Amino acid sequence: MNSGLGDTPILTTVLDTAVTWARKYSLFPMPFGTACCAIEYMATVGSRFDVSRFGAEVVRFSPRQSDLLIVAGTISQKMAPVLKRIYDQMLEPKWVISMGVCACSGGFYDNYATLQGIDQIIPVDIYIPGCPPRPEAVIDAIVMLMKKMENGEDLARRPARVEQGRVTMQLPGETVPVAKLAERT
Amino acid sequence: MEPRDFKAPLLEKFPFLAEFAWRSPFPSFYVPADRLLGVASFLRDDLGFDLLADLAGLDCSELGRTPRFEVVYNFYSITHKDRVFLKVAVEEAQELCEVPTMTGLYATANWYEREVWDMFGVRFTGHPYLKRILLYEGFEGHPLRKDYDIRHRQPLVPGAD
Numbered sequence: 445m446n447s448g449l450g451d452t453p454i455l456t457t458v459l460d461t462a463v464t465w466a467r468k469y470s471l472f473p474m475p476f477g478t479a480c481c482a483i484e485y486m487a488t489v490g491s492r493f494d495v496s497r498f499g500a501e502v503v504r505f506s507p508r509q510s511d512l513l514i515v516a517g518t519i520s521q522k523m524a525p526v527l528k529r530i531y532d533q534m535l536e537p538k539w540v541i542s543m544g545v546c547a548c549s550g551g552f553y554d555n556y557a558t559l560q561g562i563d564q565i566i567p568v569d570i571y572i573p574g575c576p577p578r579p580e581a582v583i584d585a586i587v588m589l590m591k592k593m594e595n596g597e598d599l600a601r602r603p604a605r606v607e608q609g610r611v612t613m614q615l616p617g618e619t620v621p622v623a624k625l626a627e628r629t
Numbered sequence: 630m631e632p633r634d635f636k637a638p639l640l641e642k643f644p645f646l647a648e649f650a651w652r653s654p655f656p657s658f659y660v661p662a663d664r665l666l667g668v669a670s671f672l673r674d675d676l677g678f679d680l681l682a683d684l685a686g687l688d689c690s691e692l693g694r695t696p697r698f699e700v701v702y703n704f705y706s707i708t709h710k711d712r713v714f715l716k717v718a719v720e721e722a723q724e725l726c727e728v729p730t731m732t733g734l735y736a737t738a739n740w741y742e743r744e745v746w747d748m749f750g751v752r753f754t755g756h757p758y759l760k761r762i763l764l765y766e767g768f769e770g771h772p773l774r775k776d777y778d779i780r781h782r783q784p785l786v787p788g789a790d
Contacts, residue, residue: 521783564786
């Protein structure tokens with residue numbers, strides 16, 4: 445935060461910076477848990493790993509009250525429309541963490557029943573590999589997301605569009621396939 | 630109660646049962662589809678097989694035997710702690726690809742048979758509600774058939790694969 449603190453009790457800053465600061469320490473996650481990753485996420489929220497140290501412990505099971513969607517588990521083709529609707533119901537600004545290989549790419553479920561990665565239907569900010577990932581990895585992802593928010597990436601509106609079967613994201617000045625986002629610095 | 634020899638009374642009453650060997654210590658028999666319910670009700674009412682533990686489909690097209698499909702019934706007796714398998718061979722041709730339903734004898738067969746219909750496309754005649762149980766409405770084909778393309782996808786959200 446810009447330090448404008450002098451002799452007088454006045455704080456000067458950019459509104460966005462202040463809002464982002466507040467947001468990043470008060471993420472309201474919505475867990476979309478469909479498999480064993482959800483159990484590991486529960487451990488993350490529990491007292492041993494205590495995600496409240498990072499301000500992301502107020503788990504809301506309602507998409508309308510949350511701003512961070514954590515997709516933890518295998519998404520079947522049958523479940524895909526449900527996940528899409530949950531995402532669409534969340535208010536902007538919103539972020540998505542894809543937890544575990546099943547959510548990221550389908551994992552070893554390369555078959556008729558399983559969606560090959562949730563980035564086929566919704567934009568993803570952070571991918572966590574692992575089967576399932578350790579709670580430390582989940583915390584790392586939340587911290588990475590907080591850094592992204594700090595850098596201002598969060599406030600860009602990112603309407604996702606499907607082009608030739610791939611979800612693309614509108615970033616300032618360019619359209620980027622979601623799958624290529626990880627390669628950017 | 631001790632495990633008992635139920636094979637003798639079973640074969641005495643149904644001499645057409647054809648025993649077959651596989652990697653299982655339990656007696657296993659092929660039974661013609663039209664005699665299935667008679668044998669099953671004898672197993673349930675006279676031999677004490679009170680549980681239909683499993684019911685599965687099988688596509689034999691890569692096992693080198695005909696006809697193409699088989700339905701496997703796994704009966705268990707909670708009282709006697711023993712087990713018996715029945716198999717019904719099912720023809721591939723659409724109009725012959727059916728087996729009489731077991732739902733009248735074992736209520737648990739209802740969902741098993743829906744699963745076999747969903748995955749293999751074997752119809753169960755007389756079933757009260759033969760609809761897909763695992764896959765979604767609009768899914769075409771039966772994915773556990775060996776000729777279902779392993780890469781074929783039928784996404785519900787447009788653009789996904």
